[in-house]
Amino acid sequence: MKSILDVQNLSVSFAVYGGEVQAVRDVSFDVKEGEAVAIVGESGSGKSVTAQTIMRLIQTPPGKIKKGKVFLDGQDLMSLSEKEMQKVRGNKIGMIFQDPMTSLNPTMTVGKQIMEGLIQHQSLSGAKANERVLELLTLVGIPNPETRINQYPHQFSGGMRQRVMIAIALACTPALLIADEPTTALDVTIQAQILTLMKDLQEKTKTSIILITHDLGIVADICDRVIVMYAGQIVETGTKHEIFSNPQHPYTKGLLKSLPRLDQAKDEPLIPIFGTPPDLIKPPQGCGFCSRCDSAMRICETEIPEQTKISDTQSVRCWLQHPYAKEQGSDAGKEASA
Amino acid sequence: MIRYVLKKFMFMLMSLFFLITATFVLMNAVPGSPLQSEKATSEQIQKNLEAYYGLDKPLIVQYGVYLKNLVQGDLGISMKKKFQAVDKIIGDSFKYSLKLGLVSIVTSVVVGCILGIISAMYHRKFLDNFSMILAVIGLSIPSLVIAPVLQYLLAVKIEAFEVAGLNRPMDYVLPTIALSAASIAFIARLIRSTMIEVLNSDFIKTAKSKGLAGHLIVWRHALRNSMLPVVTFLGFLMANVITGSVVIEKIFAIPGLGKFFVESVSNRDYPLIMGITIFYAVILMISRLLADIAYVLVDPRIRISGGKAGK
Numbered sequence A: 001m002k003s004i005l006d007v008q009n010l011s012v013s014f015a016v017y018g019g020e021v022q023a024v025r026d027v028s029f030d031v032k033e034g035e036a037v038a039i040v041g042e043s044g045s046g047k048s049v050t051a052q053t054i055m056r057l058i059q060t061p062p063g064k065i066k067k068g069k070v071f072l073d074g075q076d077l078m079s080l081s082e083k084e085m086q087k088v089r090g091n092k093i094g095m096i097f098q099d100p101m102t103s104l105n106p107t108m109t110v111g112k113q114i115m116e117g118l119i120q121h122q123s124l125s126g127a128k129a130n131e132r133v134l135e136l137l138t139l140v141g142i143p144n145p146e147t148r149i150n151q152y153p154h155q156f157s158g159g160m161r162q163r164v165m166i167a168i169a170l171a172c173t174p175a176l177l178i179a180d181e182p183t184t185a186l187d188v189t190i191q192a193q194i195l196t197l198m199k200d201l202q203e204k205t206k207t208s209i210i211l212i213t214h215d216l217g218i219v220a221d222i223c224d225r226v227i228v229m230y231a232g233q234i235v236e237t238g239t240k241h242e243i244f245s246n247p248q249h250p251y252t253k254g255l256l257k258s259l260p261r262l263d264q265a266k267d268e269p270l271i272p273i274f275g276t277p278p279d280l281i282k283p284p285q286g287c288g289f290c291s292r293c294d295s296a297m298r299i300c301e302t303e304i305p306e307q308t309k310i311s312d313t314q315s316v317r318c319w320l321q322h323p324y325a326k327e328q329g330s331d332a333g334k335e336a337s338a
Numbered sequence B: 001m002i003r004y005v006l007k008k009f010m011f012m013l014m015s016l017f018f019l020i021t022a023t024f025v026l027m028n029a030v031p032g033s034p035l036q037s038e039k040a041t042s043e044q045i046q047k048n049l050e051a052y053y054g055l056d057k058p059l060i061v062q063y064g065v066y067l068k069n070l071v072q073g074d075l076g077i078s079m080k081k082k083f084q085a086v087d088k089i090i091g092d093s094f095k096y097s098l099k100l101g102l103v104s105i106v107t108s109v110v111v112g113c114i115l116g117i118i119s120a121m122y123h124r125k126f127l128d129n130f131s132m133i134l135a136v137i138g139l140s141i142p143s144l145v146i147a148p149v150l151q152y153l154l155a156v157k158i159e160a161f162e163v164a165g166l167n168r169p170m171d172y173v174l175p176t177i178a179l180s181a182a183s184i185a186f187i188a189r190l191i192r193s194t195m196i197e198v199l200n201s202d203f204i205k206t207a208k209s210k211g212l213a214g215h216l217i218v219w220r221h222a223l224r225n226s227m228l229p230v231v232t233f234l235g236f237l238m239a240n241v242i243t244g245s246v247v248i249e250k251i252f253a254i255p256g257l258g259k260f261f262v263e264s265v266s267n268r269d270y271p272l273i274m275g276i277t278i279f280y281a282v283i284l285m286i287s288r289l290l291a292d293i294a295y296v297l298v299d300p301r302i303r304i305s306g307g308k309a310g311k
């Protein structure tokens, strides 16, 4: 299938006092048409920065796109002017943010906020735009759209506001929807509703989705493929099945172990990943996970592991899975997975 | 909303009553009398005058009479200005103060907002630094310095403007600049700091993610959210400026209210002091009320019900 988005060797850093935070380091991935890809990883691993770089929403300075290309439908977004980029934002890529309580303008009616994108990109007339907004509100499951359209964000609950955000992001039927932790700020029952909505909408509109989260449970729900990020790098990617049933990277394994399971005995403790992620001002010379990894080897400290293909769809950045390690018949890998 | 305004109104009446009482007491506690003058007047004339103005009666009676007249809308007549009614003096002079005041307010808000917005948009760049330097200058040089400098440079040296008076539209330029310099600077700094904060908020990111251009984002999304502190300030500014600046009126020889207020106090012109004080107070209160109402218009989250600003 055709890729809609192709990110190649993207590196982004921020100038801070005393150095440069290398927030994203040499990240490459693609998203196919109609596919839902999850980016998971703990706080500070560079998920949001990756997403906002695709939209070119990071502030420069302090941010800087050091290198890399991002192709959307064959067009390199990193080389576009700000004017040209405005035609992409909201039109070809829609974005949903984490906190629906602060993501809407408190002084503008919800209808107007949804309408803005439509008027900007599709130059619809007032009446037409209004009609489309009502349609969108119905689509995202907001009852009484005729009254709701003229209300202000404070008259909506958190879940409802996130529905409005989804309507804003989908208004111009973009080819790609980026959702940055869309449910983190919501309570659990509402989370489920929003996820169901996103799943339905994806089936209806065939939009590709990048879903950023640190909740692997959500991933299992809607995504086809998973990208695991750690310390600014992609450490593993694979289909949902591969990641859940055959994780290769010690970090991915750790993530899965720290997740509660249905078949787990009640008193069986969850296993956290001990330690803290490395300082990205001085990223480690070798593998970023090295200092927290149980099966780290000498080479892990000095060399960044290359991508190793496990299957057509799965690849991992870990020395344990490197062909050399396999050749040597090292059983370190087996130990780690045990 | 109506209940809120009514409640505010009752509150205003009460404060006004206290104000009147306090002014009346203080005014009479200050030594001197309106009828004192350098010219020697005979005992009898003095007595007659006092009787005419009711000053021979006990204070409490005078107070009662004043209140009674006030309720009937009678502010009395000036004791110094040749039988002119106080309300006429106020009306005549307020005309000038009001016109100049309104021009200054509009200037302050428009120029202040523009400078503040530019500063926020070009945060830490040349334009920002430039307008903030202007703002500091505007804030730190008092109007009684700005005014004569302007007069000297633009009216005496270049002769582009009249030195004083308020007859033609052009005559408003110099006093307006002098009167609004400080508030322009204040508003500019206020807008700048709130807008920088607002521009960093999440909903601005949402607006960007819709593909809106920078100026649209500022105009549609950031400005309104940055206006609240200015609206608050506007209440004070209005009261301050409309009622006339004593200094500016003096320097530019404008027969405004500020001038009469100062004169009335040094003359111990009791009815005029009372009249102007009450007038000032009413203007101040109305301005505050208008600012409150403007608040609701700017921010839909503030819904006023029964005096409490609820969610």
Ligand SMILES: Nc1ncnc2c1ncn2[C@@H]1O[C@H](COP(=O)(O)OP(=O)(O)OP(=O)(O)O)[C@@H](O)[C@H]1O
Binding pocket: A014, A015, A016, A021, A022, A023, A041, A042, A043, A044, A045, A046, A047, A048, A049, A050, A062, A063, A214, A280
């Ligand atoms: N404007 C900035 N200035 C300096 N450093 C930044 C800036 N934005 C992000 N970073 C740094 O970049 C790194 C990655 O941040 P990012 O927000 O992408 O993490 P994340 O994976 O989205 O985490 P979370 O799950 O908490 O949202 C962090 O170390 C963060 O401190």
Ligand SMILES: [Mg+2]
Binding pocket: A047, A048, A049, A180
């Ligand atoms: Mg994030």
